[in-house]
Amino acid sequence: MFGFTFVTAIGVVAALLTTVAFLPQALKAWRSRSTQDISLAMYALMATGNILWLIYGLLLDSLPLIGANVVSLSLTTSILALKLRYR
Amino acid sequence: MFGFTFVTAIGVVAALLTTVAFLPQALKAWRSRSTQDISLAMYALMATGNILWLIYGLLLDSLPLIGANVVSLSLTTSILALKLRYR
Numbered sequence: 471m472f473g474f475t476f477v478t479a480i481g482v483v484a485a486l487l488t489t490v491a492f493l494p495q496a497l498k499a500w501r502s503r504s505t506q507d508i509s510l511a512m513y514a515l516m517a518t519g520n521i522l523w524l525i526y527g528l529l530l531d532s533l534p535l536i537g538a539n540v541v542s543l544s545l546t547t548s549i550l551a552l553k554l555r556y557r
Numbered sequence: 558m559f560g561f562t563f564v565t566a567i568g569v570v571a572a573l574l575t576t577v578a579f580l581p582q583a584l585k586a587w588r589s590r591s592t593q594d595i596s597l598a599m600y601a602l603m604a605t606g607n608i609l610w611l612i613y614g615l616l617l618d619s620l621p622l623i624g625a626n627v628v629s630l631s632l633t634t635s636i637l638a639l640k641l642r643y644r
Binding site: 480481483484485487488492493495497498502509513515518519520523526529 | 564567568570571572573574575577578579580581582584585586589591592593594595596598599600602603605606607609610612613616617
């Protein structure tokens with residue numbers, strides 16, 4: 471579809487960072503069982519957005535969008551579940 | 558460039574949600590002055606990712622990518638600054 475250029479590499483690293491970023495927050499909430507400072511609204515909006523990005527990626531047949539949002543969605547719903555459990 | 562279809566509308570709403578999601582977290586941290594449960598690593602990774610997305614958007618001349626990441630970056634760096642100030 472396109473050559474793997476320097477520009478593409480920047481986009482790939484950007485996508486990896488903004489996806490993987492949720493992992494340390496999920497681990498922190500899991501270990502500490504404390505989520506008072508975490509915003510419920512943020513993770514409700516983020517998980518809903520991830521679902522729509524995933525639908526968009528499926529409709530466009532975009533593997534990067536699908537992959538990134540399957541990972542993000544699993545992490546943001548985990549944080550949302552931890553927030554609801556340990557508020 | 559492309560017609561504003563139903564599929565595009567899903568992508569636009571997805572982008573708005575995953576961008577605006579950071580706002581309630583920034584407001585919560587600002588008001589409470591309490592950020593103990595917020596992961597520093599998450600916002601360091603997310604802000605770095607937003608900078609790379611912004612560079613990628615500028616290189617591609619993509620207004621949606623630029624706009625979304627200017628907003629996200631301002632919110633994620635605000636949360637990062639609040640985390641560093643009130644840990």
